[in-house]
Amino acid sequence: MSIARIALGLARRELALAGIGAILLAGVAGLIVLQAAKAIAPCPGALAEGDCQGVGAPLLALQARSGTFFAAATAYALAAGIMIGVPVVASAIEDGTAAWTFAVAPARLRWLSDRLVPAAVVIAVATAVLGLVTDGVAGSLDPGVGPYSTFDWLGQRGVVLVGYALAGLSIGLLCGALFGRVLPALLLAAFLAGALLFALNALTVGWLDSSALPLGSDAPPRGSLLLSDRQGMPTYVPGSRYGEAVLIQTGLALAVAVSLLSAGSAVLVRRRPD
Amino acid sequence: MGRGLLLTLWLHRVSAVTCVAAVALLSIGLIGLAGSLRSAAAGCTASDPANLSDACLSLSLVGTIGDDAVNRLLPIVGIAPFLLGAVLGAPIVAQERERRTALLAWSWSPSRTRWLLASAIPLFALGLLLSVDLAIVGDVVERAHAPAIDASRSLANYGDRGPVLVTRFAVAFMVSLFVGTLLRRTLPALVVAVATGTVIAAGLAPATAFWVAPEIVAGPQSPIEIYQERMVEPVYVRPDGTRLGLEDGRAIDPGFDNPALGRLETYAIPGSRYRDVVFREAAVTALLCALVGAGVVLALRRASP
Numbered sequence: 001m002s003i004a005r006i007a008l009g010l011a012r013r014e015l016a017l018a019g020i021g022a023i024l025l026a027g028v029a030g031l032i033v034l035q036a037a038k039a040i041a042p043c044p045g046a047l048a049e050g051d052c053q054g055v056g057a058p059l060l061a062l063q064a065r066s067g068t069f070f071a072a073a074t075a076y077a078l079a080a081g082i083m084i085g086v087p088v089v090a091s092a093i094e095d096g097t098a099a100w101t102f103a104v105a106p107a108r109l110r111w112l113s114d115r116l117v118p119a120a121v122v123i124a125v126a127t128a129v130l131g132l133v134t135d136g137v138a139g140s141l142d143p144g145v146g147p148y149s150t151f152d153w154l155g156q157r158g159v160v161l162v163g164y165a166l167a168g169l170s171i172g173l174l175c176g177a178l179f180g181r182v183l184p185a186l187l188l189a190a191f192l193a194g195a196l197l198f199a200l201n202a203l204t205v206g207w208l209d210s211s212a213l214p215l216g217s218d219a220p221p222r223g224s225l226l227l228s229d230r231q232g233m234p235t236y237v238p239g240s241r242y243g244e245a246v247l248i249q250t251g252l253a254l255a256v257a258v259s260l261l262s263a264g265s266a267v268l269v270r271r272r273p274d
Numbered sequence: 275m276g277r278g279l280l281l282t283l284w285l286h287r288v289s290a291v292t293c294v295a296a297v298a299l300l301s302i303g304l305i306g307l308a309g310s311l312r313s314a315a316a317g318c319t320a321s322d323p324a325n326l327s328d329a330c331l332s333l334s335l336v337g338t339i340g341d342d343a344v345n346r347l348l349p350i351v352g353i354a355p356f357l358l359g360a361v362l363g364a365p366i367v368a369q370e371r372e373r374r375t376a377l378l379a380w381s382w383s384p385s386r387t388r389w390l391l392a393s394a395i396p397l398f399a400l401g402l403l404l405s406v407d408l409a410i411v412g413d414v415v416e417r418a419h420a421p422a423i424d425a426s427r428s429l430a431n432y433g434d435r436g437p438v439l440v441t442r443f444a445v446a447f448m449v450s451l452f453v454g455t456l457l458r459r460t461l462p463a464l465v466v467a468v469a470t471g472t473v474i475a476a477g478l479a480p481a482t483a484f485w486v487a488p489e490i491v492a493g494p495q496s497p498i499e500i501y502q503e504r505m506v507e508p509v510y511v512r513p514d515g516t517r518l519g520l521e522d523g524r525a526i527d528p529g530f531d532n533p534a535l536g537r538l539e540t541y542a543i544p545g546s547r548y549r550d551v552v553f554r555e556a557a558v559t560a561l562l563c564a565l566v567g568a569g570v571v572l573a574l575r576r577a578s579p
Contacts, residue, residue: 013457013459013462014461014462017462017465017466021469058521058524061521068476079465083461083462083465086461087461094372094373181288182372182460182461183288183289183365183369183460183464184288184292186460186461186464187288187289187292187361
């Protein structure tokens with residue numbers, strides 16, 4: 001317990017920043033839910049396919065504006081992970097305390113787990129709660145469908161945010177261990193995190209595209225993901241496959257996190273402490 | 275003075291090299307895009323008018339070509355000044371305090387303000403040069419995107435090109451410097467600086483509509499006129515003279531011909547006011563820079579090394 005308190009104390013500024021960010025996002029989420037409730041108030045009960053007079057336009061406008069919130073939640077998850085991961089090794093080396101710290105610790109990997117695990121648990125719990133909040137916001141913005149049957153804001157809400165946070169943490173750790181300096185590690189980690197986000201989304205959509213259904217003359221079911229095949233003909237993926245997409249993205253993010261964590265650990269074990 | 279300049283750039287070489295490399299790559303990519311847009315537009319001139327491609331059709335009807343690529347890449351130029359400001363400005367004071375070299379550095383210098391000027395000016399100048407490059411490249415892309423339109427009389431892609439990028443970098447740099455002076459660690463300073471820059475960027479985007487008074491749009495407009503101007507949200511003017519916002523009106527009746535709502539008036543800022551908008555935003559951002567700069571000096575004087 002005392003080791004965990006020390007580790008959390010060493011990361012107190014980063015955790016404080018993450019906490020402030022989480023509070024701000026929660027506040028914005030609350031505002032969106034309230035505005036959505038106000039927009040659908042003329043129609044008590046669940047919205048049917050043909051929604052009430054005058055509800056569609058304000059709700060659509062709110063959905064369009066909410067894209068920024070979901071993007072901010074995604075950026076927060078990655079940034080929180082990077083903020084915790086980068087200074088673990090980089091700060092120790094830059095401060096000049098690494099030589100003494102590595103010598104005193106039973107083993108470098110033990111030192112790493114003592115430093116990293118408490119803060120990682122805090123960030124994972126925070127992003128898990130954020131994932132639930134973002135799913136709740138998505139549900140309030142499209143009450144007729146529900147958050148787990150629509151592809152709206154795919155990759156920007158739900159349990160995938162935990163995967164992003166842990167992947168960001170591993171990226172930060174690896175970059176910090178490689179450079180031994182906070183600033184260059186942070187800049188590279190930010191770039192790699194952006195590339196990871198792009199790659200994960202592309203892979204997930206590619207996976208779904210491989211089994212997309214042709215879109216006939218009827219409108220696609222609500223919550224579907226609209227794509228097109230190589231001939232340019234419209235296809236769609238029904239919203240019922242949203243859970244599959246989230247599992248794929250989260251699994252890939254966690255796989256990246258584990259591999260980069262192993263790589264970072266390997267670099268740490270072999271690295272000179274200066 | 276030259277040695278001092280080189281020393282400052284050496285001390286902050288990571289930030290400097292990263293920014294220069296990023297801007298260079300972005301500039302090369304965008305100049306390539308502008309070249310391909312110009313070639314495509316030239317090809318449209320030689321095409322058979324009865325058999326135009328989608329791109330040439332867009333050029334002939336709306337006056338623009340390559341909308342998809344430009345809409346994806348040009349916004350990166352718009353956010354780049356804020357990122358440059360954060361990366362160059364935040365570590366100046368924060369790094370000295372984190373490495374515990376501030377005591378030595380500040381005691382060797384005649385005053386902390388002199389030290390700050392010596393440290394900040396080279397990086398500020400570097401950032402200004404990079405912003406000027408981005409401003410020029412953004413304009414080059416816009417002129418290739420809309421070849422028949424005078425970019426200096428158009429508000430299209432206003433925040434993603436032109437002199438406004440330089441003034442926005444200045445504000446972002448000063449705010450990041452202030453954040454870095456307050457926080458003792460480089461990493462939190464960078465994160466807060468980026469977050470603050472994002473908020474400033476988000477605030478400046480709709481502020482364009484406030485620098486000059488919008489004018490009422492009388493009669494139908496051509497697609498080119500619509501492209502050049504900056505639309506402001508229309509309002510309903512009721513029979514009793516009161517005004518109702520568009521969303522409130524549509525919540526009452528989604529149609530546009532309800533007599534109780536009154537007539538719908540559309541407002542826009544014409545493209546010809548581009549220079550006025552740029553100058554007024556520059557004046558406000560210069561004032562903001564001065565205020566924040568004063569805050570930096572005060573915070574630095576009170577900061578413990």
